[in-house]
Amino acid sequence: MIQRTPVRIEAQLLDNQCPDDDTPTWQQILADSITCPESLLAQLGLDPASWLQGARAGHKLFPVRVPAPYLARIRPGDPEDPLLRQVMPLADEARVVDGFVRDPLEEAGATAGTGLIRKYRSRALLMITGQCAINCRYCFRRHFPYDQHRLSPQDRTAALHQLQQAPEINEVIFSGGDPLAVNDRLLARWVDNLAAIPHIKRIRIHTRLPVVIPQRVTDDLLQWLSHPGLQFVMVLHINHPAELDAPTRAALQRLTGAGVTLLNQSVILHGVNDRTDTLYQLSETLFDAGVLPYYLHTFDPVAGAHHFNVDDDRARQLVRELNALLPGFLVPRLVREIPGKSGKTPLDLNF
Numbered sequence: 134m135i136q137r138t139p140v141r142i143e144a145q146l147l148d149n150q151c152p153d154d155d156t157p158t159w160q161q162i163l164a165d166s167i168t169c170p171e172s173l174l175a176q177l178g179l180d181p182a183s184w185l186q187g188a189r190a191g192h193k194l195f196p197v198r199v200p201a202p203y204l205a206r207i208r209p210g211d212p213e214d215p216l217l218r219q220v221m222p223l224a225d226e227a228r229v230v231d232g233f234v235r236d237p238l239e240e241a242g243a244t245a246g247t248g249l250i251r252k253y254r255s256r257a258l259l260m261i262t263g264q265c266a267i268n269c270r271y272c273f274r275r276h277f278p279y280d281q282h283r284l285s286p287q288d289r290t291a292a293l294h295q296l297q298q299a300p301e302i303n304e305v306i307f308s309g310g311d312p313l314a315v316n317d318r319l320l321a322r323w324v325d326n327l328a329a330i331p332h333i334k335r336i337r338i339h340t341r342l343p344v345v346i347p348q349r350v351t352d353d354l355l356q357w358l359s360h361p362g363l364q365f366v367m368v369l370h371i372n373h374p375a376e377l378d379a380p381t382r383a384a385l386q387r388l389t390g391a392g393v394t395l396l397n398q399s400v401i402l403h404g405v406n407d408r409t410d411t412l413y414q415l416s417e418t419l420f421d422a423g424v425l426p427y428y429l430h431t432f433d434p435v436a437g438a439h440h441f442n443v444d445d446d447r448a449r450q451l452v453r454e455l456n457a458l459l460p461g462f463l464v465p466r467l468v469r470e471i472p473g474k475s476g477k478t479p480l481d482l483n484f
């Protein structure tokens with residue numbers, strides 16, 4: 134039975150003055166994320182005697198961060214849940230394994246300066262912020278304090294100047310971290326500035342935020358995403374079909390309704406999605422939600438995440454099997470990042 138404390142008049146008046154109090158903003162949801170192992174285990178009914186020591190060890194290496202809307206998709210009491218695996222720190226993370234390094238993409242130096250990274254002739258990548266809404270255990274950036282990396286107004290002016298001087302660039306990619314972790318006012322300003330550069334036709338946004346916190350798809354976001362004269366592409370990051378719950382689908386529908394092209398990239402992860410039926414369901418579920426599979430990344434050998442590793446032959450086999458089951462447009466491209474090499478390298482599937 135629910136115990137109700139008597140409501141005092143003052144409190145009621147206060148409530149009436151704040152009619153939206155029960156619909157928290159995405160910023161509040163983000164601020165209220167789970168950030169300690171104890172609370173993650175408690176919320177999911179996992180036995181601290183079995184999990185807490187390992188979770189604390191992993192948390193020390195890379196802190197826990199799980200927002201409530203993502204937590205809601207995890208099956209309580211199931212330590213093998215594929216979404217839980219992506220966010221729960223484990224004792225395994227402290228193990229040192231040959232070949233698994235702190236900076237697998239050797240990008241430590243590359244992110245300095247104005248935040249503009251250019252690997253291709255026609256497109257440039259802009260690191261809007263280093264902050265993320267969720268801490269994915271397998272992230273190849275887990276060893277860097279990216280959340281301290283923010284573009285100053287001077288960086289921004291310099292980046293815009295560089296883009297103005299490069300007529301061959303027609304697409305700007307917002308990346309991070311997660312570019313949608315910054316507020317809409319700042320993003321709208323970027324878009325206005327970029328729209329004023331005649332040779333820029335497209336803006337692409339690499340983000341996991343609409344998946345992790347669907348409330349991030351605000352009216353203000355849809356407003357700047359509908360800027361006339363520019364086309365918008367959003368590349369989401371979804372690894373498992375269970376990540377697409379009803380609120381996420383509704384948020385994605387608002388994006389497609391605003392004319393945004395939705396694509397997805399996944400990372401192949403042991404114990405999360407390294408099965409043909411899971412990847413098959415992922416592609417089908419994505420398309421159902423208006424999203425086309427784009428890339429399937431091989432695992433980057435980052436220290437502390439070797440328990441997610443899937444070897445290349447297995448990855449090739451999975452994608453060959455997907456080819457037999459799905460139309461070509463629902464089979465993601467299997468790619469790898471090779472340090473020092475320009476861009477992503479497709480893996481030969483050895484048919």
Ligand SMILES: *Cc1c(COP(=O)(O)O)cnc(C)c1O
Nearest residue numbers: 250251252253256257258306477
């Ligand atoms: C991945 C990436 C891009 C985009 O590459 P596409 O093949 O067009 O998806 C652009 N710049 C950098 C630095 C990248 O890492």
Ligand code: SF4
Nearest residue numbers: 265267268269272341
């Ligand atoms: S959202 Fe992307 S960048 Fe952020 S922790 Fe997850 S994998 Fe890393």
